[in-house]
Amino acid sequence: MTQSVLCFGDSNTWGYNPKDGSRYPFHMRWTGILQQKLGQGFRVIEEGLNGRTTTINEEERPMRSATDILPVLIESHRPLNFVVLMLGTNDLKTHFDRSSEQIANDVSRLCGVIKKHPMLMDHPPKLILAEPTGADLSSKALPEWFQHTEAKWKGLIDLMPEIAQEHQALYVATHKFIELNFVDSLHWSPEQHASFAQEVFAQIKASK
Helix, strand or coil: CCEEEEEEECHHHHCECCCCCCECCHHHCHHHHHHHHHCCCEEEEEEECCCCECCCCECCECCCEHHHHHHHHHHHHCCCCEEEEECCCHHHCHHHCCCHHHHHHHHHHHHHHHHHCHHHCCCCCEEEEECCCCCCCCCCCCCHHHCCCHHHHHHHHHHHHHHHHHCCCEEECHHHCCCCCCCCCCCCCHHHHHHHHHHHHHHHHHCC
8 A cells, every 4th residue: 555645844845946946846856856765655745835834924925824734734635654744944034033942832733733633543644853954144145034043943953852752753853964055045955855855764764
């Protein structure tokens, strides 16, 4: 039986190309690389969205809150064997004025949505929680709304292993293999997509 892997995240899950704002082709996105590595016995479901946050909608960018859409997507794509959750980067924006603890609490809330969704109770998926990357503060392309976010990002990833433990999730410590060195300050290179795909692949294979 084919196993389903829901990949839920923001622009780095969508595959935003920092060089020109286009979308990387499927075979270059981490989701596509993961599909290739897992093979025909798996179906990777992409659910990335530029600007997605844990709980916040902006007037100029509606429907960005994960809490609004994740329950619907779970129902749409079930049954699920794995859910990869990576969010938090966009919550760091300075105009949101949110603390590391607030963002971590909302990440935990999303984990709870996955673990306690009534449509998944009979066959609960394995949750893989991945750290979001922060902003490359040395980049000349750093947007104003990501200024002075490094400490907040470090505080967030310090809290995330506890969240994974609380929700019995597998954990991807993204900061250990993806440096904050980005063309446009936020978005990954093809090589970084490949590195992340390898780590998720290893978690899935080790959980069998």
